[in-house]
Every structure is written in structure tokens, then in C-alpha cells.
Amino acid sequence: MRPAELNRLTVREAADRYVELVRAKTLTGALSLSTAEVYARDVATLVALAGEGAVLDDLTGEDVDAILLAFARKPDGRRAEPTVGLQSASSQARFRRSISALFKHATLAGWVQINPMAMATVTARERGGLRARAAGVDAGAGAGADRRGQGVGGRARGCGAGGEGAAQAA
Incomplete structure (x- = not known):
């Protein structure tokens, strides 16, 4: 069941609330600590790419496509010296799953009217x-x-x- 009222949060506010929820799931054993940290890192990347002041409900499928492409072009930050090139297909797919989970929760929580992931067309080929x-x-x-x-x-x-x-x- 969806909330009766839309709660227009910025991307930063939604990310902070979602990461708090994800970390709480580690306390119940629903998520491992490492998975929660991956979600938190990916959501922080979403904030950086979407702009922390943007309203989450205003993001469209085209915006999500642009965010996914920007992530794909982003250097891999796990290495001491960032390499020039693209993120791997598995990293792109993981990022897509992470932000998809955020938007799924946002839809149920009333932060967005429509999940923009349903209209996103960019996918990584593994x-x-x-x-x-x-x-x-x-x-x-x-x-x-x-x-x-x-x-x-x-x-x-x-x-x-x-x-x-x-x-x-x-």
C-alpha cells in the first residue's frame, strides 16, 4: 500500500534515510555489513551524480540513464591510482541494482510517485x-x-x- 501523500525529499535526504534503513537491516541480519557498505557507497555516488539538491521525485528515466552512463564513465575508485577507462559491466550492474533498490523503497515510502528505473533503458552487458x-x-x-x-x-x-x-x- 502506498502512502496517501508524496514526501518530496531531495536526493541527499532520501539517500541519508535509505542508508540509515540499510544499516539497520544489518542489525537484524537481513543484510551483511559488506552489502550495506556497498549500498551506502553506491547511494553516495548517486547523490554526487544526480546532485544532492535535486528532488528525488523529479528524476525521470532519462535522468537515471544519464546517471548510469556517468557512472559507467567514472574511473574505478577502488584502485590507488585510478585507471582511465570504464567501470566493468559487473560494477555497472551492481550500481544499477543498488539504486534500483533505493527507488523501490522510495516508491513504497512515498518519496516518488513513479519509480524512474522502470523507464531507464541503459543496462550493462555481462x-x-x-x-x-x-x-x-x-x-x-x-x-x-x-x-x-x-x-x-x-x-x-x-x-x-x-x-x-x-x-x-x-
């Missing part, structure tokens, strides 16, 4: 995923392979859900 890389993908004899040699996902290539298309859609 190739393979961790399971495929860990399994060695070559002979179908990795940890994710089944007895018939179908490989990770349990289906032969091109056979629908669970194969390569499912990894790309995520």
Missing part, C-alpha cells in the same frame, strides 16, 4: 558471469556442469531460460 568463469566453460566439466555435459545452467545453448540469454537479461 558476459558469462562468475559461475561460467569459475567452471572453466571449456569441456563442460566444471562445478556447474551436469552429467550430460550441457554446462552451466543445465541446458544446451539456445534452449531458453538458464542458458546464455538468461545471464544477459539479468
Whole structure:
């Protein structure tokens, strides 16, 4: 159920409230501390890219696309010397999931009328995923392979859900 009234918060106010909620979830065991810190870092990045004075409800799908593209172009801050180049596809996907969770909560809390993530079109393409890389993908004899040699996902290539298309859609 949605709140009857819209609470027009700035991006900074919404981020602060959301991060407080995320950190509270670590106390109940609903989230690990490391996951909460990743969410907090990604939400802080959202504030920097969107502008802390912007009203969260005023952000559109186009704005979210611009934020996602700005993040993709941002140097990876985890390294001592930032490298020139793009964020990895997995970092982009993680950032998208983090801000999507914020907007989902914002919709339920009455901070936004419509979740702008539904109208965002920018997505990162991840190739393979961790399971495929860990399994060695070559002979179908990795940890994710089944007895018939179908490989990770349990289906032969091109056979629908669970194969390569499912990894790309995520």
C-alpha cells in the first residue's frame, strides 16, 4: 500500500534515510555489513551524480540513464591510482541494482510517485558471469556442469531460460 501523500525529499535526504534503513537491516541480519557498505557507497555516488539538491521525485528515466552512463564513465575508485577507462559491466550492474533498490523503497515510502528505473533503458552487458568463469566453460566439466555435459545452467545453448540469454537479461 502506498502512502496517501508524496514526501518530496531531495536526493541527499532520501539517500541519508535509505542508508540509515540499510544499516539497520544489518542489525537484524537481513543484510551483511559488506552489502550495506556497498549500498551506502553506491547511494553516495548517486547523490554526487544526480546532485544532492535535486528532488528525488523529479528524476525521470532519462535522468537515471544519464546517471548510469556517468557512472559507467567514472574511473574505478577502488584502485590507488585510478585507471582511465570504464567501470566493468559487473560494477555497472551492481550500481544499477543498488539504486534500483533505493527507488523501490522510495516508491513504497512515498518519496516518488513513479519509480524512474522502470523507464531507464541503459543496462550493462555481462558476459558469462562468475559461475561460467569459475567452471572453466571449456569441456563442460566444471562445478556447474551436469552429467550430460550441457554446462552451466543445465541446458544446451539456445534452449531458453538458464542458458546464455538468461545471464544477459539479468
